[in-house]
Amino acid sequence: MADALDPLPDPLVELIAHRFRVLGEPMRIRLLERLRGGPAGVGELTAALGTSQQNVSKHLGVLYQAGILTREKHGTIVRYSLADETVFQLCDVVCGRIREQHSDLTALLRG
Known part of the structure; x- marks a missing residue:
């Protein structure tokens, strides 16, 4: 493992x-x-998210x-599923911190 002081290579x-x-x-x-709840097709995702099929397909x-x-x-039917579930580790860290900040701000505003 690289030393914490080693810079990341530009391609990385x-x-x-x-x-x-x-x-x-x-x-x-x-x-x-x-x-996160399991595989789904474009039609299912379109209905669940209330957006267009074109928008869902693009993303x-x-x-x-x-x-x-x-x-x-x-x-x-083409069904999509997660290939890299580690993406949720990142999301959980970021979302958790944002939720904490939001709660703190809400408590301050309520006074």
Whole structure:
């Protein structure tokens, strides 16, 4: 394992930044949260999230290309599932901290 003082190589920095950009879109976070419950097709995701099929397909494609999702074809239906569940470790840390900050702010505002 690299020493904490060793800088990350530039190619690795680029890959890390790309992963954060992929996860930085609200619709993709919603899709991941829905897929946390198990595989789903585009139609199911469209209905669950109340958005267009085109929008869902676009974001699923980005998540698939990033290696975060897998897809399996069943007849005419393509079902997406998580390929990299470690994404939730990151989400849980960030979401947990934001929830804490929100609670603290709400308590301050209520006085």
